[in-house]
Amino acid sequence: MKKLPFLLVFTSFLGFAQSSDEEQLKAIYHQSLTNSKCYSWLDYLSNTIGHRLSGSVGAEKAVQYTKAQMEASGTFDKVYLQEVMVPKWVRGEKESAYILDGKKKVAVPICALGGSVATPKKGILAEVVEVKSLKELETLGEAKLTGKIIFFNRPMNPENVQAFLSYRDAGDQRRSGAKESLKYGALGVIVRSLTFTLDDFPHTGNTNYGDVSIDKRIPACAISTNGANLLSQMLKQNPTLKFYFKQSCYQEADVLSHNVIGEIKGTSTPENIIVVGGHLDSWDLADGSHDDGAGCVQSMEVANIFKNIGYKPKNTIRVVLFMNEENGGRGGDKYQELAQKNNENHIFAMESDSGGFVPRGFSIEGTDANLAKISSFKNLFEPYFIHSFTAGHGGSDIEPLTSPKLVKAGLRPDSQRYFDYHHAGNDKFDAINKRELELGAATMTALIYLIDTHGI
Amino acid sequence: MKKLPFLLVFTSFLGFAQSSDEEQLKAIYHQSLTNSKCYSWLDYLSNTIGHRLSGSVGAEKAVQYTKAQMEASGTFDKVYLQEVMVPKWVRGEKESAYILDGKKKVAVPICALGGSVATPKKGILAEVVEVKSLKELETLGEAKLTGKIIFFNRPMNPENVQAFLSYRDAGDQRRSGAKESLKYGALGVIVRSLTFTLDDFPHTGNTNYGDVSIDKRIPACAISTNGANLLSQMLKQNPTLKFYFKQSCYQEADVLSHNVIGEIKGTSTPENIIVVGGHLDSWDLADGSHDDGAGCVQSMEVANIFKNIGYKPKNTIRVVLFMNEENGGRGGDKYQELAQKNNENHIFAMESDSGGFVPRGFSIEGTDANLAKISSFKNLFEPYFIHSFTAGHGGSDIEPLTSPKLVKAGLRPDSQRYFDYHHAGNDKFDAINKRELELGAATMTALIYLIDTHGI
Known part of the structure; x- marks a missing residue:
């Protein structure tokens, strides 16, 4: 029993600290x-x-x-x-883009990815190869990718309760899509926006060319999720349709x-x-x-x-x-x-x-x-x-x-x-x-x- | 040690149940x-x-x-x-309301509270008494409230982390404001909308007249929080300004x-x-x-x-x-x-x-x-x-x-x-x-x- 008084003092001190913290919070x-x-x-x-x-x-x-x-x-x-x-x-002029399917032009919302280079002044018009991962580029190889626009279209995985996990997983397309695609002679890159929602907002964010020299870089843009779904659907109907985009961003x-x-x-x-x-x-x-x-x-x-x-x-x-x-x-x-x-x-x-x-x-x-x-x-x-x-x-x-x-x-x-x-x-x-x-x-x-x- | 095997079985059974629940979730x-x-x-x-x-x-x-x-x-x-x-x-025609300060008319967004009676066809125009609680009606008494529009303007208390507590506490104004005010000869009731935000949306919700007969009921409306703040401010400048509102709601x-x-x-x-x-x-x-x-x-x-x-x-x-x-x-x-x-x-x-x-x-x-x-x-x-x-x-x-x-x-x-x-x-x-x-x-x-x- 001799130690009890100390214990009591100690307990009541802790009690005070806790209650004082409670009051402060x-x-x-x-x-x-x-x-x-x-x-x-x-x-x-x-x-x-x-x-x-x-x-x-x-x-x-x-x-x-x-x-x-x-x-x-x-x-x-x-x-x-x-x-x-x-x-x-600097983003420069507002970007523009459309899908060209035969004579039909369908405008879609895009924005340049941060750090991207511009397209040539008249824009880029080329056939599109849709992929779901960086790895797929290897499989397809130069023969199928040279002269094409690469369309990265893997959605953010909705099953993660913690949304940042899905962002991290899908984010390689935005971060490295351009850097990887240019190795195969691609002309440009379109990346599905990193969002769960289906809407008309393109989402920007940095893309990283690593140590690729400026003259070898290819332009990269984000397309809204509705735009991405549309493009994907139209590609299924007509795999040789073309995509046009123009952006005038530059680095000072x-x-x-x-x-x-x-x-x-x-x-x-x-x-x-x-x-x-x-x-x-x-x-x-x-x-x-x-x-x-x-x-x-x-x-x-x-x-x-x-x-x-x-x-x-x-x-x-x-x-x-x-x-x-x-x-x-x-x-x-x-x-x-x-x-x-x-x-x-x-x-x-x-x-x-x-x-x-x-x-x-x-x-x-x-x-x-x-x-x-x-x-x-x-x-x-x-x-x-x-x-x-x-x-x-x-x-x-x-x-x-x-x-x-x-x-x-x-x-x-x-x-x-x-x-x-x-x-x-x-x-x-x-x-x-x-x-x-x-x-x-x-x-x-x-x-x-x-x-x-x-x-x- | 003899009881251990049972314990192990029991534990592993619990472990199984837990893990099967985990899988189901x-x-x-x-x-x-x-x-x-x-x-x-x-x-x-x-x-x-x-x-x-x-x-x-x-x-x-x-x-x-x-x-x-x-x-x-x-x-x-x-x-x-x-x-x-x-x-x-039935709400009937869209409600209208304005503050009349001398010759100046300032429109404010209102809506009838659910269950409210209509105003007379030409609307109600009367002086306003601002109160913060039902209890204040007692203090003011019939002398100060007869012929007036009562303006309940106690905001939802922002300090509750659980927003429903604030709703419950401020809600008596909407639920009982009309029933209590009519006892003192008031002509109508305006209730500050039950929301934390400052905006232009009036928030409806039921008001309860209890067993007061229909001919004795007075009309009650909600005013947007921005409207409530404006009215309160203008009342401080001119306590005898008037408020007009018209609503044509009815019960079938x-x-x-x-x-x-x-x-x-x-x-x-x-x-x-x-x-x-x-x-x-x-x-x-x-x-x-x-x-x-x-x-x-x-x-x-x-x-x-x-x-x-x-x-x-x-x-x-x-x-x-x-x-x-x-x-x-x-x-x-x-x-x-x-x-x-x-x-x-x-x-x-x-x-x-x-x-x-x-x-x-x-x-x-x-x-x-x-x-x-x-x-x-x-x-x-x-x-x-x-x-x-x-x-x-x-x-x-x-x-x-x-x-x-x-x-x-x-x-x-x-x-x-x-x-x-x-x-x-x-x-x-x-x-x-x-x-x-x-x-x-x-x-x-x-x-x-x-x-x-x-x-x-």
Whole structure:
């Protein structure tokens, strides 16, 4: 019985910690749902600034706007920019395409893939070979592919509950379709849009030519899923029909851009840094509200919520809006380069880059012990319907970041609707639900609070 | 050590049961995401038939369509209708309303609340008293309320993560605002729409006059949230401004309608009945895709998935599409009346009436032991991101149903976006995500499979 008093003290201390955490989470979610700024920030980024492709006027305006907002917030000890040279790819004139079946022309919605070269000025007109995989190119070989347009038409597999798995699996067609097809003398590439839905939006995204010289590159476009189904159906009727497309995209010289950083100095261990961020650049077909305006304003909201609940972090918190995730990843690389140069010690990095949908949990990149530690907070999150803590990738922008004991996490919102909008002309502010966005911000804030308080 | 062999056998038996359940759930979700009909059924209900207010042509068409679909499916042993007399409320001409501030007229979007009486033909023009609660009427009293239009303007509380709590709390204004206001000589009632969003859609829904005779009833309308904010703001500037509204809704005599029922006879205990359903009627401002076309087609899909995976239920399964949930509940009452008359034994009843959004779990209405039993299936659902099993209400249509050991459950989809569409002009098919709808159907099927197999 002698040890009981100690046990009681210890238990009641734990009880206090838990209940104090409960209270803090309650305050965090309350602030986010009643007093947040993230939705109006995103409104401005999306509806006033618009798209933010690296090197564009929009990207530069977004840098200035978010920096000014962070400065005006009174939340940060320091707001600053990190210079980073970024690639500048320009779409040029709106693309056009049609299926030519005998004398019948049927227009279909396409867009150039990011990084693609242009077609010749008069466009490309050629017969089409439909394939379902990169591997099929080998089987068909040069004899069947030379002089043709290759049409990659493997849909995203609907059977994965986690939509990102389907995206990853079908994504090789977009990422490598052009690079692989040109080896067989193909003239161009059409890729089925990476979305589950049947609609008329072509979805862009980067294609990668590797080290193929510019003069050998062939143009690549995405076709909407309805367009892809139509083309496939018409090819069955007439395998020698032709496809025409024209695009005038081009690459300019790299230009100067910036990561935007707001820093709250830690009260007890300022040398330990916690990063929370999203990427400020977006594709150019819409506002990039989900990808990744949402992640940027949620990251800014983390600091805003801390201010509103009067929480002073022990460790230094950095809100980082990375530039150029979509077509280069230069912002993430630059952040790491400078962190290393300055001998910084990062203990935790969180990224939100999966849309502003209702949050479900986090994927954790660290040791098993890190995952166990973070999962031990699970019961605190359950009142907010956050329940999924799994091992997995943190995020593209924080991928280059290294530090001896660094743990990374990615916010995992519900994934079902993400690819309805991803890289397409409908990734707009009206596709954002204010509460879902705010719940994501609160969930990010809650985990950062817990890690800042209890360590990792 | 002697007991070990038994333990091993027992464990491996459990292991087998668990793994066979795992396989069945995998098959269920797979079928739902790759081979379901619910989305196309809902497309027809929403886009070809349209609204299905009780007593309307649409409601009758929906009865015939779903009956024909169930018959054609080859899934059921029996498909039949249950006759039920339903109230017929008709909106009449489109409502109109404006704020009259001196000579300035500002039009605002309103709609009559369901069950409301009409205004006089020329409309009502009167001063407005803004209140935040029913209780405030008492405080103000007859002196301040007679001859006035009462404007109920308490917003839904954004701080609840569970949106239905906010709906329940703010809902008394819509449900009882007219009945309470007429006691003080008010001429009419305006109710702020029950939604979190700021937009221009008025949200209808039933108002209840209790036993007040028709000649004493006063007209009640919903105003869009933007309209409510504008009116409130203008009232602050000019408390004696006037509000005008006109509506020509009316109640006709009850008409004959139907519950639609498809039945699969149980293979071993056919006398035990499991019900799964939604309500076929909807409000009249849109298609009622979320409320509750979704619940109907998901319930039909349960039977379709069982057919596709070759599962023959032990107990009798009834898919029930209830009529008249929105403004009477007559279908649910009739179902119970006949169940009782026929001495039927219902063991489980599930309702889907919270929108076709991504499913999160179930609310369970039963004993603690029932909740524990159903919660014991939780680990089987986790791969599908279903995690919330809580005590709570099953659903309005299954509320009247009684049987000695009956357990009820309501599908609980994510609630954040439900009130963006609920009872409003934007509750349309384009607000439905195919995968979210299908995941809901799979989740319902999975729980019914588990209860049918393991008992409750």
